[in-house]
Amino acid sequence: MITLNPYVLSVLVDNNPGVLTRVCELFNRRGYNLESVTAGITENEKLSRLTLISKMNNEDEVEQLIKQIKKLEDVHKVILLSDSESVCKTIMFIKVNAKGAARQEILNCVNIFRAAVVDVTNETLTIEITGDSNKIEAFKKLLEAYGIIEVVSSGFIAIQRGMKSI
Structure with a gap:
């Protein structure tokens, strides 16, 4: 079985209709x-x-794809972001059952994970959490015991560390 590695590309493009579609079509x-x-x-x-995050076999495949993306008319720059030279996070909303004593237990978890409650009803809490995939998955797994009702997640955003910019 082949294990694919996740690669993160940051692509600077003109803010024009259809650019995202053309880039995604290459993938x-x-x-x-x-x-x-x-x-x-x-x-x-x-x-x-x-x-853009995609799983591929190796960096040779990624480099070939980067060359093709760079050929697109509205593309200014493409870089492959490494874990050590970038910050990569996502945001997730999790709506969870929160009745009775469970509510305080969930609020304790929210504090430990530095998440935030963004909506409250008599029966539910909607929680916002931001972080890397390990943090978010650990938090989500913890909440499963209380009954997750709904999950909505953004895509990952990433930026290079330090003075570099794309």
Whole structure:
């Protein structure tokens, strides 16, 4: 069985309609599934930054894909982000059953994980948590005992550490 590694690409593009679609089509044509896709306007409103996470066999495949992405008209820059040189996080909302004594237990977990309650009803709590995949999965697993009702997650966002910029 082949184990695929996750790779994080940061792509700086013109903020034009259809650019995200064209970039994602390259992954599709090469048979790669996108695990996460996030797009947002940068400090320059004429530019958007795409953060794309895909599992591939090796860096040679990633480098070939990067070359193809760079050929697209609206693309300014593409970089492969490493774990050591970048910060990568996601945000998740988790709606959980929170009746009786369980409510305080859940609130204790929220504090330990530095999450935040963003909505409260008589029967539920909706919690916002931000972090890397290990932190979020650990928190979600802990809440499963109380009965998770719904989960909504953003894609990952990533940025290079230090003075570097894409």
